Amino acid sequence: MSLERPVPRLAGAWGALGLSGLGLAGLSLLLARQEAPAQLGPAQPGLWLVGITALLLLGAVGIRQSAQGEGHPARTVPAAATLILLVLAAEAALRAYAVPTGLIPTPSKVLEALWAARTVLWRDALTTFVYEALLGFVIGTLLGLGLALLSVRLRFLERGLLPYAALLSSVPIVALAPVVIKAVGLGVASKTIIVAVTVLFPVLINAVRGLHSAQSMHLDLMHSYAASAAQTFRDVRWPSALPFVFTALRVAAPLSLINAIVAEFFGTEGRGLGFRIQIEVGKFGLDVVWAAIVVASVLGISFYLVISLIERRILPGRR
Amino acid sequence: MSEGGSGKWVVGSGNGQGRVQGMTTLPASTPRRVRRPSNLLPMLAVAVFAALIYWPVMLFANQGAAQKALDSGADLGCKTALACATQLRNPVIPAPGQFWVGMRSLSAQPFSATAAPYNALVTGGETLLGLGLAVVVGLALATLLVRSRSFERATLPWLVASQTVPVVALAPMLAVLLGQAGVQGFLPKALIAAYIAFFPVTIGMAQGLRSPDPLQRDLMQTYRASGPQTFLLLQLPASLPYLFTSLKVAATAALVGSIVAEISTISFSGLGKMLAENSRASDTVALWVIMVYGAALGIALVALIGLLERAVTRWRPVA
Amino acid sequence: MTHSLLPTSHSPPHSGPPIVSVRDLGMIFPVPGGQTVALQDANLEIMPGEFISLIGPSGCGKTTLLRLMADLISPTSGQLTVNGGTPRQAREARSYGYVFQAPALMEWRNVLGNVRLPLDVMNTPKDSRAARAREMLRLVGLEKFERSYPWQLSGGMQQRVSIARALAPGPALLFMDEPFGALDEITRENLNLELLRLWRETGKTVVFVTHSISEAVFLSSRVVVMTARPGKIEGIVNIDLPQPRGEESREDPRFFQYATEIRELLRRGHE
Numbered sequence: 031m032s033l034e035r036p037v038p039r040l041a042g043a044w045g046a047l048g049l050s051g052l053g054l055a056g057l058s059l060l061l062a063r064q065e066a067p068a069q070l071g072p073a074q075p076g077l078w079l080v081g082i083t084a085l086l087l088l089g090a091v092g093i094r095q096s097a098q099g100e101g102h103p104a105r106t107v108p109a110a111a112t113l114i115l116l117v118l119a120a121e122a123a124l125r126a127y128a129v130p131t132g133l134i135p136t137p138s139k140v141l142e143a144l145w146a147a148r149t150v151l152w153r154d155a156l157t158t159f160v161y162e163a164l165l166g167f168v169i170g171t172l173l174g175l176g177l178a179l180l181s182v183r184l185r186f187l188e189r190g191l192l193p194y195a196a197l198l199s200s201v202p203i204v205a206l207a208p209v210v211i212k213a214v215g216l217g218v219a220s221k222t223i224i225v226a227v228t229v230l231f232p233v234l235i236n237a238v239r240g241l242h243s244a245q246s247m248h249l250d251l252m253h254s255y256a257a258s259a260a261q262t263f264r265d266v267r268w269p270s271a272l273p274f275v276f277t278a279l280r281v282a283a284p285l286s287l288i289n290a291i292v293a294e295f296f297g298t299e300g301r302g303l304g305f306r307i308q309i310e311v312g313k314f315g316l317d318v319v320w321a322a323i324v325v326a327s328v329l330g331i332s333f334y335l336v337i338s339l340i341e342r343r344i345l346p347g348r349r
Numbered sequence: 350m351s352e353g354g355s356g357k358w359v360v361g362s363g364n365g366q367g368r369v370q371g372m373t374t375l376p377a378s379t380p381r382r383v384r385r386p387s388n389l390l391p392m393l394a395v396a397v398f399a400a401l402i403y404w405p406v407m408l409f410a411n412q413g414a415a416q417k418a419l420d421s422g423a424d425l426g427c428k429t430a431l432a433c434a435t436q437l438r439n440p441v442i443p444a445p446g447q448f449w450v451g452m453r454s455l456s457a458q459p460f461s462a463t464a465a466p467y468n469a470l471v472t473g474g475e476t477l478l479g480l481g482l483a484v485v486v487g488l489a490l491a492t493l494l495v496r497s498r499s500f501e502r503a504t505l506p507w508l509v510a511s512q513t514v515p516v517v518a519l520a521p522m523l524a525v526l527l528g529q530a531g532v533q534g535f536l537p538k539a540l541i542a543a544y545i546a547f548f549p550v551t552i553g554m555a556q557g558l559r560s561p562d563p564l565q566r567d568l569m570q571t572y573r574a575s576g577p578q579t580f581l582l583l584q585l586p587a588s589l590p591y592l593f594t595s596l597k598v599a600a601t602a603a604l605v606g607s608i609v610a611e612i613s614t615i616s617f618s619g620l621g622k623m624l625a626e627n628s629r630a631s632d633t634v635a636l637w638v639i640m641v642y643g644a645a646l647g648i649a650l651v652a653l654i655g656l657l658e659r660a661v662t663r664w665r666p667v668a
Numbered sequence: 669m670t671h672s673l674l675p676t677s678h679s680p681p682h683s684g685p686p687i688v689s690v691r692d693l694g695m696i697f698p699v700p701g702g703q704t705v706a707l708q709d710a711n712l713e714i715m716p717g718e719f720i721s722l723i724g725p726s727g728c729g730k731t732t733l734l735r736l737m738a739d740l741i742s743p744t745s746g747q748l749t750v751n752g753g754t755p756r757q758a759r760e761a762r763s764y765g766y767v768f769q770a771p772a773l774m775e776w777r778n779v780l781g782n783v784r785l786p787l788d789v790m791n792t793p794k795d796s797r798a799a800r801a802r803e804m805l806r807l808v809g810l811e812k813f814e815r816s817y818p819w820q821l822s823g824g825m826q827q828r829v830s831i832a833r834a835l836a837p838g839p840a841l842l843f844m845d846e847p848f849g850a851l852d853e854i855t856r857e858n859l860n861l862e863l864l865r866l867w868r869e870t871g872k873t874v875v876f877v878t879h880s881i882s883e884a885v886f887l888s889s890r891v892v893v894m895t896a897r898p899g900k901i902e903g904i905v906n907i908d909l910p911q912p913r914g915e916e917s918r919e920d921p922r923f924f925q926y927a928t929e930i931r932e933l934l935r936r937g938h939e
């Protein structure tokens with residue numbers, strides 16, 4: 031990390047990024063006036079597209095330069111700039127072609143929809159995330175851990191149950207969802223159950239593996255202390271199982287939200303992000319669909335990050 | 350397939366995790382167990398136990414509906430609600446006999462357009478095609494990720510984040526868009542499956558291309574190996590186990606994608622179409638049959654990838 | 669660059685220009701919050717046909733010196749020539765073989781395939797590759813395992829495969845980084861004899877890293893003793909034991925003399 035070279039390079043990167051971003055935003059503004067697609071000649075959008083591509087290339091050069099080195103900006107700027115520039119470029123391109131909102135909405139339209147439909151989306155998110163995904167996740171995790179503990183105590187159960195768990199973890203939930211919804215009803219409970227089932231198997235499999243992963247040297251050590259089974263469990267088996275459990279949880283967290291959404295495709299009582307997406311696709315209200323997807327993504331990423339955070343708290347000294 | 354689908358959840362604990370540390374898991378590397386007693390007996394015991402539980406649960410679930418049907422004066426050919434619980438035309442949970450009859454009628458002529466086996470094959474074909482596409486795209490993207498650090502820094506956070514985005518939620522919309530663009534038949538569903546599968550494949554491949562240890566790279570350097578030689582002789586083979594691990598994760602997700610796509614498009618075959626039709630007709634027994642076929646299809650896909658893995662990565666110890 | 673393994677009479681060292689010349693060589697690694705001086709002011713000339721051992725405490729820069737000669741890293745100061753040119757030219761001419769501290773086998777190639785790897789990369793005539801690889805495997809006593817995969821071999825066997833691999837293209841110069849570190853004493857002594865025979869018969873130049881004083885004395889024509897923090901060459905000991913050497917050389921009184929001399933040098937570095 032020498033200080034001589036990067037300064038001018040970084041300035042160049044900022045310049046390129048700024049120019050590209052401003053250019054794209056400017057294009058979008060210019061295009062905002064030309065609302066009707068009919069006014070655009072066939073040659074014009076092509077010209078706009080050339081401009082957008084050129085600005086994106088400029089941005090790419092900026093991103094490339096800003097990614098040099100090992101500093102904090104070199105790690106964060108490129109990713110942030112990529113997202114911002116791509117969103118701006120999408121905005122400009124969609125406006126240039128005057129693509130109808132019913133086909134692909136511009137990012138700004140999505141933002142508008144996000145604001146306009148905020149109460150509905152809030153309620154949907156509450157239903158899908160809290161009552162279905164989160165609750166199902168917790169139930170599935172607890173059940174999985176409980177079964178794992180039982181399995182490790184009773185070898186017979188492990189040998190009988192685990193092969194099924196391995197098989198069932200490759201079952202697509204869309205096959206499961208209609209049946210559960212038929213049996214349990216259209217309400218929230220059916221989705222909670224579906225999510226719990228899909229979380230259960232990976233947690234069970236990984237927890238059992240983790241509990242078996244204790245190094246024999248450590249177990250021998252505990253044995254040499256004449257430690258009780260409970261002590262061995264607390265000091266060796268459980269700590270070595272935790273990383274495995276958390277890996278399963280990290281994967282399962284966003285998946286639980288996705289699965290809740292998919293399960294909603296098969297019937298709801300008129301609430302939930304999946305329901306919203308399905309209903310709005312039918313009405314070509316794609317701006318609301320995208321808004322719902324944005325909400326779901328933010329929730330999914332946050333869920334993932336929270337689990338990672340807890341993991342880092344509980345497992346210090348890893349990574 | 351005693352290890353079967355479980356392989357995809359295995360994690361190397363802590364060390365050896367590459368720079369690309371997304372949500373994908375590492376392939377199991379070293380042989381652990383030598384010889385275990387057969388799982389057949391315990392598995393049978395668990396199956397028998399499940400069958401025994403199934404009966405009272407089914408009776409209990411159907412009783413209410415049967416009572417209602419009796420109250421409304423329908424002639425079910427039975428007297429009490431308990432007796433009628435196995436006779437309902439549209440049970441909450443089908444009795445084994447009913448399920449069997451449904452299974453027979455949907456599988457009798459396996460290759461007719463309305464039979465479940467035929468439709469499962471269609472869906473399976475779409476998914477496999479999608480997985481194939483995903484591998485091509487994933488390999489290209491992974492190579493870029495490994496080659497260019499700026500590209501990695503600019504896109505990797507979003508590639509990881511995208512695994513938390515409900516990509517299946519995009520399926521209904523993509524189906525509409527692709528339909529508008531004139532892409533029809535087999536292809537749109539395969540494209541959607543590919544779209545869902547290429548994220549995990551990309552991350553897994555990138556991890557794999559980076560997995561050779563520094564000494565192996567040094568070794569190639571002492572031979573003055575060219576870039577393509579290092580790629581073909583070192584990086585590509587090293588990445589294969591990672592590819593298959595991520596493919597197993599991707600397969601189930603892609604299967605969900607193609608089924609959801611079938612539901613959302615005007616589809617003439619596939620398990621998704623059958624689900625949609627029978628869901629509308631409220632044919633619970635048929636839904637159960639389709640669930641079993643869907644489950645079998647998911648398991649078969651993962652098993653197929655497992656077989657392919659064994660054939661391609663012959664050097665690895667048999668677990 | 670294919671050198672045959674045909675027996676040639678062993679020419680005495682110290683003739684002609686040096687095959688490796690190290691002058692005031694320094695290597696500094698930047699580390700978080702400072703730097704590590706891995707090698708400082710190293711001076712050394714290695715003549716064709718010599719067997720040179722590097723010995724010294726862990727972290728004294730033995731691997732670093734070897735990697736510099738092999739052009740796997742570039743020095744931060746000083747001059748280094750290999751084969752009369754830059755290390756880079758030597759690497760590009762594929763003029764050396766390198767045995768790493770760990771086997772670094774490719775787990776998807778069986779034993780034969782691993783030994784064949786350099787021949788595949790260097791595009792030697794296809795029909796002779798397998799035969800050549802088998803010949804090398806016989807040399808390290810693993811001909812019965814050619815179809816095994818690395819995970820089926822013990823650590824020592826893996827290391828022998830990596831030695832066969834380094835020998836396969838027939839390089840005139842061999843860098844060996846603790847190749848026998850993972851072996852039991854008897855296998856180690858057998859392989860020492862094999863290596864000596866190979867060296868005698870082919871006139872190769874060997875640069876050999878070891879932690880064992882007796883191994884260094886037994887094998888080498890000269891032993892380079894290094895010390896740590898910063899990595900330096902503390903002294904060079906000429907080993908004038910008669911060639912060809914065998915088990916009886918270990919009984920030679922001079923053998924103990926040399927061992928003591930090296931031990932003294934190592935001790936001095938520890939103070």
Ligand SMILES: Nc1ncnc2c1ncn2[C@@H]1O[C@H](COP(=O)(O)OP(=O)(O)OP(=O)(O)O)[C@@H](O)[C@H]1O
Nearest residue numbers: 697698699704706725726727728729730731732733
């Ligand atoms: N790539 C590197 N980056 C930073 N420091 C390094 C690097 N390679 C080596 N070093 C440092 O240089 C010093 C010498 O390392 P080297 O590997 O040459 O030791 P060595 O003599 O081979 O030790 P050993 O006998 O344990 O193999 C050590 O202090 C090491 O920490």
Ligand SMILES: [Mg+2]
Nearest residue numbers: 730731769845
């Ligand atoms: Mg070393």
